[in-house]
Amino acid sequence: MTTYTMAHPASIEDNHYQEHILQGVSRTFALTIPQLPPSLYPVIGNAYLLCRIVDTVEDDNGLSSEQTRKFAEMFIQVVSGKVAAEAFAEALFPLLSDHTIPAEHDLIKNTPAVIRITHSFNLTQRKALERCVRIMGQGMADYQDTESLAGLKDLAALNQYCYHVAGVVGEMLTELFCDYSEEINLNKPALMKLAVSFGQGLQMTNILKDIWEDRKRGACWLPQDIFREKGFDLNELQPGCTDPRFDEGLGVLIGIAKAHLRNALTYTCMIPPKETGIRRFCLWALGMAVLTLNKINQNRSFIQGEQVKISRKSVKATVLITSALARQDWALQQMFALTSRHLPEVDVLGKKV
Structure with a gap:
């Protein structure tokens, strides 16, 4: 199976985007995450954005139950490096409704930048993020039904x-x-x-x-x-x-x-x-x-x-x-x-x- 894990390493622009979008999608976490030690700040900020993407898929009432499950499963594969983030963003972004706030529209559009950062972390960190997204994504899709x-x-x-x-x-x-x-x-x-x-x-x-x-x-x-x-x-x-x-x-x-x-x-x-x-x-x-x-x-x-x-x-x-x-x-x-x-x-x- 093709993996896309390190095709495009994270850039300074990606990290700037992560800091910027955190302010838009959560005032609370934008306040608390910077309190963390410098080596934890980027990975936990990224983890929050991954969870927010799953949340956006689950919450958008413009998506059918089948679409929600499809995109939740697709994003799990994106995080684990088995599906390109670009394919996920291009498929989901046009389907989002006005129920989803503008900052979340922007986050979905820029999923590739978030994922490039995800794939830059060490193996233990990545495994922790992948497991969380997998359990959360599958669980949310089940509960939406x-x-x-x-x-x-x-x-x-x-x-x-x-x-x-x-x-x-x-x-x-x-x-x-x-x-x-x-x-x-x-x-x-x-x-x-x-x-x-x-x-x-x-x-x-x-x-x-x-x-x-x-x-x-x-x-x-x-x-x-x-x-x-x-x-x-x-x-x-x-x-x-x-x-x-x-x-x-x-x-x-x-x-x-x-x-x-x-x-x-x-x-x-x-x-x-x-x-x-x-x-x-x-x-x-x-x-x-x-x-x-x-x-x-x-x-x-x-x-x-x-x-x-x-x-x-x-x-x-x-x-x-x-x-x-x-x-x-x-x-x-x-x-x-x-x-x-x-x-x-x-x-x-x-x-x-």
């Missing part, structure tokens, strides 16, 4: 969904951190387990924030069993819902997300304190997720994600405080306890504690 307003079957199905879209990213980042540092690598088994929980905490926060935007496009990622136990049918869910049974179910999910974010803090504290850049990268995402959960918890009848989005002032405060405390595990634990004190206490199995 089953999207409905009825929600996912149960909490186990939600866990599986979160693994495919976020837990696997946590595993990839951990592989990259362990490749970068022998000291981090000593804790690899424990970190890998916690990484999946870290990813799930962030993803559940996004799912809760985006309930209404997802429903507008015909999707619901909430688990039926959690709400059924409270006597609520997700098919009956409407914006502005004030049903106390829905409120209770939402509280359980907020509590489960909090438990996963507590694991995220444990993960972060296992990173050597001297690696302040990696710790900041983790802490900023964690801190913003806790603040978002607080907003959702305080306004469970919100009708659009904008109502529970944290302010720029809150983002700046999170950055300043977590950066100042980045090396101090005890202080970080106290800060987590303080900022999450009003959130429900639920273990990751969904039971109140």
Whole structure:
């Protein structure tokens, strides 16, 4: 089989493009990724763009289910060097709808530049990126086929969904951190387990924030069993819902997300304190997720994600405080306890504690 892996090595222009497009497709990651050590910054920035391309394929409602699966599979082959990135970009770009933001249109058009950078990394890094894209791409295509307003079957199905879209990213980042540092690598088994929980905490926060935007496009990622136990049918869910049974179910999910974010803090504290850049990268995402959960918890009848989005002032405060405390595990634990004190206490199995 022909491979295209190093036909066109990455150039200075490719790297400039990567830095530029990161600003366009994610304000949050454009903020956190530069905190990483210089040798990790390019590979994790590239990894984010690869995931964003998969996300764009999955999210564009102008693509049929068959097209989504076709392009997801094609991109997996592109990342592994078996299909030319140019062929992928030329086939997908004209099919993108207005649902996809201009920066993502640009990203798809310039997939070859992103892939040239991907193929410049060492073997361990490339294998980590390839595995992540493969699991994410296949999983997203499968879940798109089953999207409905009825929600996912149960909490186990939600866990599986979160693994495919976020837990696997946590595993990839951990592989990259362990490749970068022998000291981090000593804790690899424990970190890998916690990484999946870290990813799930962030993803559940996004799912809760985006309930209404997802429903507008015909999707619901909430688990039926959690709400059924409270006597609520997700098919009956409407914006502005004030049903106390829905409120209770939402509280359980907020509590489960909090438990996963507590694991995220444990993960972060296992990173050597001297690696302040990696710790900041983790802490900023964690801190913003806790603040978002607080907003959702305080306004469970919100009708659009904008109502529970944290302010720029809150983002700046999170950055300043977590950066100042980045090396101090005890202080970080106290800060987590303080900022999450009003959130429900639920273990990751969904039971109140």
